[in-house]
Amino acid sequence: MGTSFMKSLARPLVFRTKDSGKELAKYWKRTRDSLWLEPLLTSKEKSLLADLISRTSMDPRPWVWFSSSGSTSDGGLKFFAHTRESLTAAARGANQHLRTSSEDVVVNFLPLFHVGGFSTWLRSELGGYTWKHRPLKKWSPSKAWEVLNSEEATLTSLVPTQIHDLVSLNLNAPRSLRAVIIGGGKLDSDLYRKARALGWLLLPSYGMTELGSQVATASLKSVNLDEVFVEDSDSYTLTWLPHITQIQKCDGKWRIQSPACATLKVQISPEKAFSLELFQRNGEVFVEDELIVDGKNRTLQALGRKDEVVKVKGELVSLNQLTSKLKSYVARFFDGTLEFEICNFSHPRLENELVLFLEQKGLFEMHPHFLKIQKLLKEFNSQQKPWERIVRVEWLPQFTRSPLGKVKKNLLASQFEDCCLED
Template sequence: MDALAITLEKFWSDSSSLLMKAEACKEIANVPKASVIFETSGSTGIPRKIVLSKQGLMVSAANVNAHLKVSAASVWGLCLPIWHVGGFAVPVRCYQAGCRLSIYSGRWDALESAKWLEREKVTHASMVPTQIFDIVKLGLRAPKSLIAIVVGGGQLAETIGQDARKLGWPVLASYGMTEAGSQIATQALEELAQPYCMDRLSILPCWKTRTNENSILEICGEPLLLGELVEERDGEKTFHPRASAWFTTSDRVELDDHWMSISGRADALVKIMGELVSPQRVTQALIALGMNPASFAVLAMPDERRENRLVLAYDAKDSSDWLCLMENYQQQAPGYEQINEAIAVSEIPRSALGKILIDELRNHLSS
């Protein structure tokens, strides 16, 4: 499917349901009408098919557009694949706002993307952290037309975000997921005047939020998934509707009125020498020291003595001085957050949006 088709009335008036795939889209019969199905694996690598309603996607688009002050005069730039909800949501917002869509074509290139943004006078865009890193690494100045870049699909290191803002790039931290049809919380435009940080995100009005006894976020709202398309043992695909109005995420958060602070994934903390350790926090510390986020991953591996040990898997093709950077980190990190082993790999497995597939990488290192 062409992204421009999503901006047309014909797509929204059609009651058929589509499965979005990289190679081609196809109609699906045994799910609710007027829905869109996205294949996702998050960071676990376990494939799932999430069913979203077209109406829910439109509600999400309306809330995002209002939050970012999008009007009919705006221009949304698309540089993400539309078979992922983060990319699909961009032309949906164009249809909802009645504004123009500009599509970046070809293989991702930071310099070419900056030229495209300036040439097309793009005002709003969604990008993933690796794209922002590439832009900052080249020291590219932002086009004057840009009003907001929503950063999703992973956490952008604060140092990279701060450098991006210094170069004029209006990067806004966001929190969302496929099950929510895109964003749940996003920084406000007013926060662009401050140094970039992930401390507080503004919850979009379409969402009700609460936490359970373990501080895990639960969400309720019209954009929420209808259910999942599950392949049974006999090969048949069956629609499993959502069991409750509320959906429990995998993230620990702190809520304060309409604000949200992300503490991290509940399943990402590991015990090392009796201490709870976040591999994500170690990753952010290494990025802050200058390590390329596209070329390494930190993960916990089982250890008889320490319960778990931290392993740095790095891309063997990367030419940066990772050893020196790791030594700098080791000098300042407490013992339980030290890297215990560094392993060169031929490739860091990632999703199409750049998310590291942790389970796949862990299985590779264990084999």
Template sequence: MRLVPGTPDAVLSALTAVLDGTGTPFAPVPADPAAAERVRQAVAPDEPLESDDCAVILATSGSSGEPKGVMLSADALVASATATHDRLGGPGQWLLPMQPYFVGGLQVLTRSVIAGYAPVVLGESFSAAAEAMTGERRYTAMVPTQLARYLDRELEALRSFDAIVIGGASMSAELKARVRAEGVTAIPAYGMTETGSGCVYAGEPLNGTSVDFDDGRILIKGPTLFSGYRLRPELTAEVFRDGWFRTQDRGRLVDGRLQVVGRLDDVVISGGVNVTLTAVQARLLEHPGVADAVVLGVPDAEWGSRVVAFVVGQPGRDQLRDFVSEVLPRTWAPQQVVELTELPMLASGKVDRQRLAEGVR
């Protein structure tokens, strides 16, 4: 197993080779030294591969804990790319606006190889990159934060795509409404590195993927699943049961579509009361003075877990507590409010929850 630079050209070259059978398994490494070291620790490049069923090893983003090395086979990558094209209406050309050392970016390149089109890599201008595309069908993938920013200044370019796959985080109701109003075809996708990127589009599983539940926990089965965690057989055995991958997410079916409710660790006990953090966060996002928000449970000697709201905006703690209490129990209102100019983000486009939590402990 070899390390390759996490640049689009280097990853595309290595990926093309493993997909056609001429290359060896690889792990893409970001340029940032600290991030590169986390990848090396997760993928253990000097240790023999424990599975022949591995083409790429990706390090999870570690947004809420230690990064893990996720082994993906060539068959899983191809199955994901093929099912995506089937759902979107056929192969096309892809624009890459994200880093290819995360699964969302890697799969943009995989889809490009399968479709036979050279991917267009985002430069300084999104519009210029969109104009450079020559495929009959045009696709891209991004996180909600990118979509929201491009809606403000790149609307016509967004409208030119046949489909924009949105992953990495859930889309807010406000963002979904705005996308519909502006005539942009944005499709929310649910998935993760372990599922070979998005495996459920707009609540409906891709071809070959099945969804089930175990006491609210989302279970996934299908050909896009990873082969296991690098040198973590005990963890691999813990998350796989009878071919089903046991995610850390809670969900349910609503009108036959998957609705992700939150993570299993989104419920904390604060002062003896069970608090659903995602419900508090959703309520805060409804406040006109809050542009963005994340709610975490932070260890506290008095409360057990202290509910802390990190908000982009300046409504004030008391106002936000009252606003939350209008629709949720008063005991769910955040004990602490941290005002920020923006939420810290990982390169994957996810909020750096670990950094936020460490800043208030």
């Protein structure tokens, strides 16, 4: 395993060109080699990782490695190794759910080293339909809209940030587009409604690198409804994909059974310490996300990650739900243009205190809308329970984001502390 693995690590597959699908197909068929779809590690780090794996007694099958879009709690990186069989199971399940045919044209803007982008290619290979990789050097909603129209795309995958940008420009969905799979973050209900009003047929999804991309996705029937949004739970009703065999509670975690499970997991700490573990043995993974699962009807609602539910004054507070509430105020006060995140800081008396972070260069007091933000918060807090109130506002010059543009919330606190030390 060591030699071929070293080759794949020494030459990671980083796709930037329009014909990268042909190159990827060539590597995919080289079933004796492992593929490393991650451009972030240095040559030294790749060598260290290859040596670590070559010295283990793990199954020597060639792997396809992906970095997770989320980082570890200490700001490190984590990677998952799939077999070609597990990724194929996930891709076939997605094709079945989306009812793809040879007439489909998929345009992909997502990076191919991310499981979300890679899976769009594999689905097209297995489904026999057209796949066009159109990476933009810098994300541009107007350029993306032009590409979707010119290529007559029928399907694409986008993240909530990208939908926000398209809606902000008031761009109507291309007529050829029959569905947009949304992943990589929580889709705000207000944004969902605005996008639907412009003709964007959005299918919110719940997925993870560990399971080869999608686990559950809104049904195609939902594109013909006014909304799939569940008012009472601040979430969406999603249908399990065909390759998901079971989701059930087990010792406080959700056990997801599927042939699409990753096999190995590697974590790299900020100090560059490596650890490798066998991730699953029996085709099942355990997650701690907040889910509402209906096994009989094979549906679920994803409320957020467990670490996004915190205790304040002994009461549980969902940061996701609080963020959704605040977004409705932001939409009214700022037309939705204010970049913010709600985070929690440990507090000796309250357990946790809720802090609003703004993406702002310079002092908050110098913010052009300082007084309006103060008014917004006063009104917002007056309508929340005592333990749901935001106690202060902080700012950062720039939020740390993943390659898909998702804010890495678990790094904001340490990023803020670093900024304070620099000051």
